Amino acid sequence: MAAPGFFQRQAHARRNTTLLVVLFLTAVVLITLAVCLVGYLVTRSESSPLPFHHWLLSSHGITTAAAVVVLIGIGSLVRWADLAGGGSRVAKMVGARLIDPDTRDPDERKLRNIVEEMAIASGVSVPELYVMDGETSINAFVAGYSPGEAVMVVTKGALSQLDRDELQGVVGHEFSHILNGDMRLNVRLIAILAGILMIGQIGQFLLRVGFYSSATRSRNSDNRAQFAMGVLGLVLMIIGYVGVFFGRLIQAAVSRQREMLADASSVQFTRNPEGIGGALFKIGMTSGYLDTTSHASDMNHMCFGESARMKFSSLLASHPPVNERINAIQPGLLARLRSRLRDTEPSAKLQTNTPQPETVRFADLANQVTGPARGTPGARLSPLRSSFNETAPQPASQLSSRVGTVTPKSEAFAADLLQQLPATFRNLLYTRAGAIQLCYGLLTYHLPANERERCLALLPEHTLLGEQQDILTKLN
Structure with a gap:
């Protein structure tokens, strides 16, 4: 962008x-x-x-x-x-x-x-x-x-x-x-x-x-x-x-x-x-x-x-x-x-070219971002989920050190996830507001409706960073 x-x-x-x-x-x-x-x-x-x-x-x-x-x-x-x-x-x-x-x-x-x-x-x-x-x-x-x-x-x-x-x-x-x-x-x-x-x-x-x-x-x-x-x-x-x-x-x-x-x-x-x-x-x-x-x-x-x-x-x-x-x-x-x-190594390929189906349920995408529960058979943890340990939480300083750090694993995961996004979702990524609301949707989709509304209500009033229901409704 x-x-x-x-x-x-x-x-x-x-x-x-x-x-x-x-x-x-x-x-x-x-x-x-x-x-x-x-x-x-x-x-x-x-x-x-x-x-x-x-x-x-x-x-x-x-x-x-x-x-x-x-x-x-x-x-x-x-x-x-x-x-x-x-x-x-x-x-x-x-x-x-x-x-x-x-x-x-x-x-x-x-x-x-x-x-x-x-x-x-x-x-x-x-x-x-x-x-x-x-x-x-x-x-x-x-x-x-x-x-x-x-x-x-x-x-x-x-x-x-x-x-x-x-x-x-x-x-x-x-x-x-x-x-x-x-x-x-x-x-x-x-x-x-x-x-x-x-x-x-x-x-x-x-x-x-x-x-x-x-x-x-x-x-x-x-x-x-x-x-x-x-x-x-x-x-x-x-x-x-x-x-x-x-x-x-x-x-x-x-x-x-x-x-x-x-x-x-x-x-x-x-x-x-x-x-x-x-x-x-x-x-x-x-x-x-x-x-x-x-x-x-x-x-x-x-x-x-x-x-x-x-x-x-x-x-x-x-x-x-x-x-x-x-x-x-x-x-x-x-x-x-x-x-x-x-x-990365100079010859490392950071993107995956594996073809993915165009029609993917939003719940599946949200599950990939937050990751399945630890210990689930065959679970592939995303970089976001791998930052958390449900049994032994990591110090905040250790988590913050990962912010902005690019690794082959995180880039490969991002490229794989982007290829799975339907065209409607990918189009949202070309605007700042759309990308932000898509992140909100991915992070809150697994929650019950009332809990999701409570979390979104915590967002401050802002023309760009605030909740925009007209965009979020397109993700349902």
Whole structure:
């Protein structure tokens, strides 16, 4: 059951992304003002001693600001043109192989089936599928300028190590990036960063020209001019690279928000928080680093998990910590996954596939939950009944320690019981109120009518946790 607030988390992530993009543009404005301040200090002796804010509106200030904006624009356009090849170019750049639509490989067939399901759930066309055969880590990404030309790339490790639900969670996450326009946003942010970097590169060029020329020429007025050019280049280089650093900080923050949005959207598409949660948990146990391509750092913000080891990872990481992502998907999910890992073998099958009849009496189901009386021949005690000992009651502390603990026995029993529930009862489990009332019914069905009414009357008045006769009557 999806966490009730994931739509709110989607809206929150979108609002935060808008704020961060505004901060990105603000950084560009501040860089422009910093360069203008340098220009003001350089030209101050050649013009009237105007205050900076008046100089900024003069021809010198407007020309300097326009030059900075043009340089950033040129750098951005060059990078934009470099990325104009679309998603297929990015896939080939990392050495991915196009998956044949008629592939006979079972893992690739499973991936294609899942992608088609998620395309229907999200309303997005099916992208071209690529696989990175040499990558044993778990990762995936989408690339392209529009949903119609998007491609999805998954690693071989994702196909081989994830089960179907987990792979579906990853695919749903990537479909969110397509649906929400994250691919275009990433290209724009990369292009703006390239434009900011161009300021630093021009400063680096002036620094080399100025200091190299002043070192090779004799001392004269030209030498002082060259030295001044070198100092100007040094200042511009510092401004440019400081701008790039803070730009990357904002880019990483934008990416983290979009990752949280994509995680919530994956739950929306799959209706299964444990799918994407399990995939993230496996990445946390291993890694998602791409070791077979030199472009791993360039792809980091596009991937499902971190694809490269980053310096200042706490600041420049393009993904939130795995534990934080899992807890945001559904409170308590991380604890269940850890408990499952602790209590089961990796190859253990926790579900039973034994076919059960659809028509089952409610009394039989209630008897399975509470369990038959101890000592009954052939009795199969449920996990709930096994918590009690009619002859030697256990301490409350010992009973409470079992709450929230997942074991192979309890999971097998739960799966077996769920398969026996008639369709009417199973439908109740898809709503919070229905699930709660079903639990009340299972726990009180064996009681006489007057005793059952007395027990239900003890429930507090509550819109969700209180007694709801209209639902309970469906269980009789």
